[in-house]
Amino acid sequence: MRNGSDPVSLSSTGPDYFDIDPLLSEEERSIRAMVHDFVAAEVMPTIGENWLKGVFPSDLIPKMAQLGIFGPTLPEKYGGAGISQVAYGLIMQELERGDSGLRSFASVQSALAMHAIFRYGSEDQRLEWLPRMTRGEVIGCFGLTEPDAGSDPGTMRTRARRSGKGWVLNGAKRWITNSPIADVAIVWARDDEEKIRGFIVPKGTPGMSAPEIETKISMRASVTGDIILEDVEVGEEMRLPEAKSLGAPLSCLTQARFGIACGAVGAAMDCFNEALAYAQDRIAFGRPIAQTQLMQERLVDMLSRISRSQLVALRLAQLKEQDAHTYAQVSMAKRDNVRAALEVARMGRELLGGNGITVEYRAMRHSANLETVDTYEGTYEIHTLIVGRDITGLNALG
Amino acid sequence: MNVVVLVKQVPDTATRIKVSSGGVEIDPRGVNYVMNPYDEFAVEEALRVKELHGGQVTVLTVGGEKADEALRTALAMGADEAVRVSADAKDPLTTARAIASVVRELGPDLVIAGKQAVDDDQGQVGSLVAALLDWPQVTVVTELELSPEGGVAEREVEGGVEVVEFSLPAVLTAQKGLNEPRYASLPGIMKAKRKEIRQVAVDAAVTGEPVLRTTALHVPEERSAGIILRDMDAAALAKELVRLLHEEAKLI
Numbered sequence: 001m002r003n004g005s006d007p008v009s010l011s012s013t014g015p016d017y018f019d020i021d022p023l024l025s026e027e028e029r030s031i032r033a034m035v036h037d038f039v040a041a042e043v044m045p046t047i048g049e050n051w052l053k054g055v056f057p058s059d060l061i062p063k064m065a066q067l068g069i070f071g072p073t074l075p076e077k078y079g080g081a082g083i084s085q086v087a088y089g090l091i092m093q094e095l096e097r098g099d100s101g102l103r104s105f106a107s108v109q110s111a112l113a114m115h116a117i118f119r120y121g122s123e124d125q126r127l128e129w130l131p132r133m134t135r136g137e138v139i140g141c142f143g144l145t146e147p148d149a150g151s152d153p154g155t156m157r158t159r160a161r162r163s164g165k166g167w168v169l170n171g172a173k174r175w176i177t178n179s180p181i182a183d184v185a186i187v188w189a190r191d192d193e194e195k196i197r198g199f200i201v202p203k204g205t206p207g208m209s210a211p212e213i214e215t216k217i218s219m220r221a222s223v224t225g226d227i228i229l230e231d232v233e234v235g236e237e238m239r240l241p242e243a244k245s246l247g248a249p250l251s252c253l254t255q256a257r258f259g260i261a262c263g264a265v266g267a268a269m270d271c272f273n274e275a276l277a278y279a280q281d282r283i284a285f286g287r288p289i290a291q292t293q294l295m296q297e298r299l300v301d302m303l304s305r306i307s308r309s310q311l312v313a314l315r316l317a318q319l320k321e322q323d324a325h326t327y328a329q330v331s332m333a334k335r336d337n338v339r340a341a342l343e344v345a346r347m348g349r350e351l352l353g354g355n356g357i358t359v360e361y362r363a364m365r366h367s368a369n370l371e372t373v374d375t376y377e378g379t380y381e382i383h384t385l386i387v388g389r390d391i392t393g394l395n396a397l398g
Numbered sequence: 399m400n401v402v403v404l405v406k407q408v409p410d411t412a413t414r415i416k417v418s419s420g421g422v423e424i425d426p427r428g429v430n431y432v433m434n435p436y437d438e439f440a441v442e443e444a445l446r447v448k449e450l451h452g453g454q455v456t457v458l459t460v461g462g463e464k465a466d467e468a469l470r471t472a473l474a475m476g477a478d479e480a481v482r483v484s485a486d487a488k489d490p491l492t493t494a495r496a497i498a499s500v501v502r503e504l505g506p507d508l509v510i511a512g513k514q515a516v517d518d519d520q521g522q523v524g525s526l527v528a529a530l531l532d533w534p535q536v537t538v539v540t541e542l543e544l545s546p547e548g549g550v551a552e553r554e555v556e557g558g559v560e561v562v563e564f565s566l567p568a569v570l571t572a573q574k575g576l577n578e579p580r581y582a583s584l585p586g587i588m589k590a591k592r593k594e595i596r597q598v599a600v601d602a603a604v605t606g607e608p609v610l611r612t613t614a615l616h617v618p619e620e621r622s623a624g625i626i627l628r629d630m631d632a633a634a635l636a637k638e639l640v641r642l643l644h645e646e647a648k649l650i
Contacts, residue, residue, distance in 0.1 A: 012412045012430065026467060027591050030474060033432070034582050068584030081584040283623055 013094070015272060017307050020314060028087045035094035038067060043098040048359040051221040054214070056101065058181065065136025069095075069106060071114040078118065078126055079134030086317040089262030093313070096263035097270045100369035101222030103263040108177045109133065111255040113140025116186045119251065120198055120243040129184065129200065141182035141210075143173035143227045144249045150175075151382050152398060153188075154246055158229065160189035160197050167239065169199060169207075169232040175376065179210040179225035186240075187227065188249045198240035198248055207232040219372040254327045257377050258320060261333035262313045264341035264373060265306065267366045271341075271348035272302045274362050278352055289351075298347050305340040312337060328390035335383035342370040399453040399544065401444040402501055403477065404511035404523065405437040406459060407468035411516055415617060422612045424517075433468040436512025438579040439572035441472045444510050446577065447544060454478045456504060460487050460496055466595055473590035474582030480593065485600040489608035494526030496600040501531065506567060513538050513571040521571075528569035535569040536562055540576050 013036050021029065042063060050057050064070065073088050074080025088110075096103035114133050117125055132138040149156045158171025169189055179185065185201045185208070201208060207230040212223060240248070276299060279290035289295045316333045319325035345367035349356040356363050374380055385397045409415060410430040418425040433441075444455045456479040457472040459465045469480035481504075485496035501509055509528075514521035528535030540559070541552035548565040554573055582590075625642065627635055643650045 012410065014430075026470065027587055030467070030470060030582065030587050030590075031584060033471075034474075034584075034587065038581055066583060067581055068586075072584050076585075081588050083584060083588065 032090040039098040079131035085321040092263035093266035097266035112142035120240040141178040158189040173227040180212040198243040257334040268341035268344040275348040309337040331383040331386040399451040408517040440510040442579040474586040489610040490522035492605040498530035524571040534564040
């Protein structure tokens with residue numbers, strides 16, 4: 001009952017058809033409940049309108065920071081809370097139950113920008129940036145994709161040339177979540193030895209700009225933009241010292257993809273809960289539409305997909321907790337969970353009939369968002385080929 | 399100023415309640431339990447009292463191990479200590495006797511409870527505790543100001559607000575609108591995990607005999623969906639309405 005919402009309007013964190021809850025610790029359930037309540041009270045009432053207007057609700061940034069959900073798996077000395085991977089996955093699930101754009105914001109902050117600094121930065125860089133990023137005072141973005149280098153980031157054209165004691169960056173990045181509102185960008189570029197290097201580039205560095213991409217008809221409550229780099233000078237102290245190859249940004253992607261695999265479950269759950277309630281309520285031909293074979297099949301299909309995705313997400317999180325996961329497992333989970341969520345959202349939209357095409361209902365917003373999620377952070381096809389290579393030992397990726 | 403907050407774990411109000419086979423209790427299977435929403439206001443107010451006047455916030459519940467979750471939620475919001483009372487509490491009075499005996503030992507300046515629990519809606523425990531302790535009680539509080547000796551509280555009354563003064567120690571019950579409860583934070587949840595929940599057993603001699611006994615519990619009968627008459631002119635509509643009231647509803 002946060003913020004005066006009615007005591008009877010608390011919604012469920014389910015579905016949980018396979019009784020997965022007992023596999024979570026009490027603390028993991030508490031963390032999920034906290035984020036769930038937050039999203040129900042602070043996000044749901046206005047997300048439809050924000051989405052229509054194409055507005056990211058930036059007033060949520062300090063509130064999310066106060067909950068502690070930026071970089072929550074990091075050690076306390078960097079401002080994190082040292083939570084489990086399972087708990088992190090549940091945070092992503094509950095954020096995406098609200099909107100994929102909200103989860104994307106948190107993913108980029110935590111799994112891409114902060115993770116890059118944590119994993120590849122110096123101790124000085126960590127202490128300088130991470131605590132402020134956990135507090136939401138500094139918003140990060142992650143510049144890897146380019147207009148002509150998407151699925152094959154190894155062909156990136158952005159250059160980093162040595163100049164005196166520092167570096168000069170030139171190039172363009174595209175489809176960068178948060179870039180227009182970010183205070184700092186992690187920029188990946190090719191050096192003179194053709195090695196991929198990472199740089200921390202603060203907003204306002206001369207020669208850097210981040211125009212917004214304003215024509216999206218998906219993920220409308222999330223800010224996406226370019227990063228343009230024209231003779232941008234940065235000091236050597238802004239280079240991530242431990243990042244020495246393309247493997248560095250790719251390992252950040254593995255972090256983010258894990259969060260996406262968990263997050264997509266939340267969007268699907270929201271669509272299912274909405275569809276089930278609607279089907280039980282909506283009368284056609286003198287009975288609830290839930291009492292028809294066609295709708296029951298649809299609801300069962302939706303819940304089956306969600307149950308599978310939940311179990312995969314949980315197991316992946318457990319493996320990740322033990323650092324026993326592979327990037328191919330992450331690829332399979334991202335590929336399959338997002339596609340399943342997209343299918344669930346579409347089925348939910350169909351079940352809602354004409355009502356389903358309005359923003360008063362949630363299915364079509366989720367469905368439109370998930371079109372992006374299915375494509376970004378490695379398309380469905382790229383993940384097919386990553387897993388395909390893993391199970392055959394043969395590389396079909398170009 | 400030391401505050402004891404009384405909390406109760408209740409079924410999430412979104413849960414569909416089923417009555418267990420015995421017919422006097424709800425079936426706990428598949429039920430998601432949360433802290434009673436009115437108790438969240440009580441915890442929040444206690445934390446604000448502490449922030450303003452110093453002291454300690456102790457949360458207290460009566461129940462089995464399962465009830466620890468409500469206590470952990472309060473600890474994660476910022477409460478300092480938690481006590482779980484195990485007692486054979488069968489009705490509001492036996493529950494209140496168990497609580498009063500522990501509160502007497504804790505000796506706080508203030509006890510705050512939710513105005514009622516949303517599961518059984520009895521709304522008795524806070525008042526009974528006050529009566530058993532012989533302390534002033536202010537119920538359904540929407541605004542609170544404290545000084546070291548006493549306080550002023552606003553209460554919701556029909557069509558307006560009543561302002562009352564009271565001395566300490568006292569028992570207050572919290573109404574929606576008293577404050578905006580904070581969310582537990584992640585660091586709060588992690589810290590709460592490491593805190594110990596003190597268990598206190600209260601024996602049957604203290605709780606005594608219940609004065610109420612639940613004899614039956616049933617869910618409301620399902621009503622069939624209504625009928626909306628449309629696409630008719632007024633005369634036809636009136637005629638159809640009369641026919642339905644006479645033949646279907648048998649009211650006229």
